[in-house]
Amino acid sequence: MDLQEYLPFWQDLTAHQRAVLSRSVTKRTVPEGTLLHSGADDCVGLFLVLHGMLRAYMVSQEGREVTLYRLLERDICLFSAGCMLNSVDFDIYVEAVQETEFLHIPTDVYQKFMQDSLPVARYTNELMASRFSDVMWLLDQVLNKKLDSRLAAFLLEESDLQGTPVISITQETIARHLGTAREVVTRLLRYMAAEELITLSRGQVAIKDLKKLETLAADSRR
Amino acid sequence: MDLQEYLPFWQDLTAHQRAVLSRSVTKRTVPEGTLLHSGADDCVGLFLVLHGMLRAYMVSQEGREVTLYRLLERDICLFSAGCMLNSVDFDIYVEAVQETEFLHIPTDVYQKFMQDSLPVARYTNELMASRFSDVMWLLDQVLNKKLDSRLAAFLLEESDLQGTPVISITQETIARHLGTAREVVTRLLRYMAAEELITLSRGQVAIKDLKKLETLAADSRR
Numbered sequence: 471m472d473l474q475e476y477l478p479f480w481q482d483l484t485a486h487q488r489a490v491l492s493r494s495v496t497k498r499t500v501p502e503g504t505l506l507h508s509g510a511d512d513c514v515g516l517f518l519v520l521h522g523m524l525r526a527y528m529v530s531q532e533g534r535e536v537t538l539y540r541l542l543e544r545d546i547c548l549f550s551a552g553c554m555l556n557s558v559d560f561d562i563y564v565e566a567v568q569e570t571e572f573l574h575i576p577t578d579v580y581q582k583f584m585q586d587s588l589p590v591a592r593y594t595n596e597l598m599a600s601r602f603s604d605v606m607w608l609l610d611q612v613l614n615k616k617l618d619s620r621l622a623a624f625l626l627e628e629s630d631l632q633g634t635p636v637i638s639i640t641q642e643t644i645a646r647h648l649g650t651a652r653e654v655v656t657r658l659l660r661y662m663a664a665e666e667l668i669t670l671s672r673g674q675v676a677i678k679d680l681k682k683l684e685t686l687a688a689d690s691r692r
Numbered sequence: 693m694d695l696q697e698y699l700p701f702w703q704d705l706t707a708h709q710r711a712v713l714s715r716s717v718t719k720r721t722v723p724e725g726t727l728l729h730s731g732a733d734d735c736v737g738l739f740l741v742l743h744g745m746l747r748a749y750m751v752s753q754e755g756r757e758v759t760l761y762r763l764l765e766r767d768i769c770l771f772s773a774g775c776m777l778n779s780v781d782f783d784i785y786v787e788a789v790q791e792t793e794f795l796h797i798p799t800d801v802y803q804k805f806m807q808d809s810l811p812v813a814r815y816t817n818e819l820m821a822s823r824f825s826d827v828m829w830l831l832d833q834v835l836n837k838k839l840d841s842r843l844a845a846f847l848l849e850e851s852d853l854q855g856t857p858v859i860s861i862t863q864e865t866i867a868r869h870l871g872t873a874r875e876v877v878t879r880l881l882r883y884m885a886a887e888e889l890i891t892l893s894r895g896q897v898a899i900k901d902l903k904k905l906e907t908l909a910a911d912s913r914r
Contacts (some may be wrong), residue, residue, distance in 0.1 A: 528828070548845035557822035560829070584814065591800040591813035592806065598820045605824070606750070607782070609831050614752040614873045649835045 476518055476544060476573065482589035484604050494579045499571045506550065507564035513553035515576045518546050522570025523631070525549075527646070536649025538562065539604035540631075548597050551577040554584065612649075620648055621658050622687035625668070625675060635677040644675075698740055698766060698795065704811035716801045721793045735775035737798045737890065740768050744792025745853070748772075749785050749868070758871025760784065761826035762853075770819050773799040774881035776806065834871075842870055843880050844909035847890070847897060857899040866897075 473481040473491060497520070500506065507514055517524060524541040525600065526549065532676065541547055552558040554577060583590040611620055624647060626636050641659065645652040659675065662668045667683050669676045677683060695713060696702040705713065719742070722728065722895060728746065729736055739746060746763040748771065763769055774780040776799060805812040833842055846869055850859050863881065867874040881897065884890045889905050891898045 472790065528832065530832065536831075536835055552821075555818060555821040557818045557825060559825045560832075584817070586810075588808075588810040588813055591810055593819060595806070595813060595816050595820065596777060596779045598817065598824065599774075599777040602820065602824055602827070603779060603781045605827055605831065609758075609827065609834065610750065610752065610782075612831065612834050613758055614756065 473573075476520075477593075479587065479589040479593045483583075483587065487583060487587065490579065491575070491583070494576050496574050496575055497571065499569065499604060500566045502566055502568045504566040505563065506566060507547075507562065509561040513577050514550055515574055516548060516551050516580055516655075517541070517564065518575065520571040520573065520574040522534060522572070523567040524564055524570060524572070525567045527565075528561065530649075533617075534651075535563075535646040536608075537647040538608060539601060540567065542631075546597060548594065548601060549569060551575075551580060553577065554581040568602060571616055603678055617648065617650060617654065618658055618661070619686055619688075621655065621662075622667075622683050624648060625677065626687055629677055635680070637675045637677070638673060639675060640673055695795075698742075699815075701809065701811040701815045705809065709805065709809065712801065713797070713805070716798050718796050719793065720796055721791065722788045724790045726788040726792075727785065728788060729769075729784065731783040731785060734772075735799050736772055737760075737796055738768055738773050738802055739763070739786065740771060740795040741765055742795065742859040743794040744794070745789040746792060746794070747787055747789045749787075750783065751785060756871055756873075757785075757868040758830075759869040761823060762789065762829060763855075768819060770823060773797075774804060775799065808875065820842055839870065839872060839876065840848075840880055840883070841908055841910075843877070843884075844889075844905050846870060847899065847903060848909055851899055857902070859897045859899070860895060861897060862895055872905070 473495065474641065475662075480488070506517060509529075514640045519541050521543060524545075524547060526541065526547060527535045528538060529535050547564055549558065549562040550564050563585045580590075584594055590619075611623070615623075621644070624644065625637060628639060629635055632638065642652050645655045648655065659668065659670055663670045665682070667677075667679045667686070669678050695717065702710070715875060731751075739765050743765060746767075746769060748760045748763065748769060749757045750760060769786055771780065771784040772786050774782075774784065794902050802812075807818055833845070835847075841871060843866070846866065850861060851857055854860065863877045864874050866881075867877045870877070881890065881892055885892045889899075889901045889903070889908070891900050
């Protein structure tokens with residue numbers, strides 16, 4: 471495991487700290503759909519993605535999900551160890567969107583480092599600021615964009631992530647990402663298909679008119 | 693200025709750091725309505741509230757505001773020094789809701805401390821986690837509560853802050869807090885007045901039926 475390659479603070483750790491970290495970090499691979507972290511009671515530790523993709527989301531009282539951010543290669547999930555910070559009082563869920571290989575750093579190990587090492591504490595500040603920015607972006611979207619525009623932006627992002635204009639995704643999954651009901655997504659997708667922005671088939675959404683979709687994503691505001 | 697009383701990390705600073713901080717911190721008083729921080733280009737430093745109240749908000753492209761959190765006595769505004777953190781890519785505005793006395797810590801001074809002092813870096817982590825929790829609460833509200841419920845919750849909070857059931861506030865101001873248009877707020881307030889939850893007069897909203905308002909705030913969900 472090339473920890474020095476993934477952890478920017480590695481070079482600033484003492485030999486003892488490096489030994490502790492190397493001993494406690496484990497590499498794991500989980501299949502698509504695995505729930506890695508579930509709410510506040512569960513404080514399993516940090517996940518550093520090597521391959522694949524994790525999704526962090528929150529769940530409303532009625533069980534509706536909304537995606538907060540997605541973690542790709544080299545990204546670190548901090549809030550699955552949220553109990554390290556006294557001031558964290560929200561629940562986050564983390565699941566593997568596809569088969570994912572990741573490094574797991576136990577909460578107590580990282581917490582000790584955060585208390586002892588200035589470079590780790592500073593790194594944690596940047597990590598949190600980065601996720602904060604993700605959530606502020608989402609808040610801006612939710613407050614200021616209509617759902618059709620958020621859906622267009624989501625399809626473009628998903629197409630980028632999958633590296634193809636033909637996106638493999640169910641309407642149920644899209645609804646969970648956007649924090650809305652499947653029926654609402656179905657209605658919007660049908661509308662977009664009628665407008666020839668996309669074509670629909672079972673389990674797939676194909677981008678047909680990229681330019682129009684980009685326009686919709688950019689400026690259709692409430 | 694009793695810096696040791698307000699800054700939990702004071703006792704962990706070196707004598708030199710304490711001298712630097714004491715020299716650079718200034719106490720200021722600004723009248724109601726003063727804009728203390730305006731977006732990303734403006735990175736004026738941290739504000740520690742002594743008396744009064746600050747409001748941090750964001751502004752959409754169309755100029756619509758939404759309140760992110762409010763800062764009362766002993767609260768610290770971190771993101772008015774957001775440029776300290778590379779990963780912060782959102783704009784925050786900060787204004788004085790009422791006449792406010794605060795301590796100002798210049799950005800470069802705090803940034804240096806954050807780089808040099810583990811207690812300051814750890815304190816910053818907690819500070820950020822606390823604001824993160826505020827914004828996650830807001831996101832949950834926006835995603836999962838209808839506007840009438842958010843308005844009811846806002847009136848209850850405002851009544852608490854003002855320490856009276858007769859709230860002095862304009863409909864324009866309420867709209868800015870909730871990130872919606874004044875016309876929408878007017879309609880909802882009139883509805884609530886018709887339902888005898890509140891009574892309306894010029895520049896004032898009086899809570900009439902506390903219990904019903906609390907019920908509306910708690911469980912009217914989308």
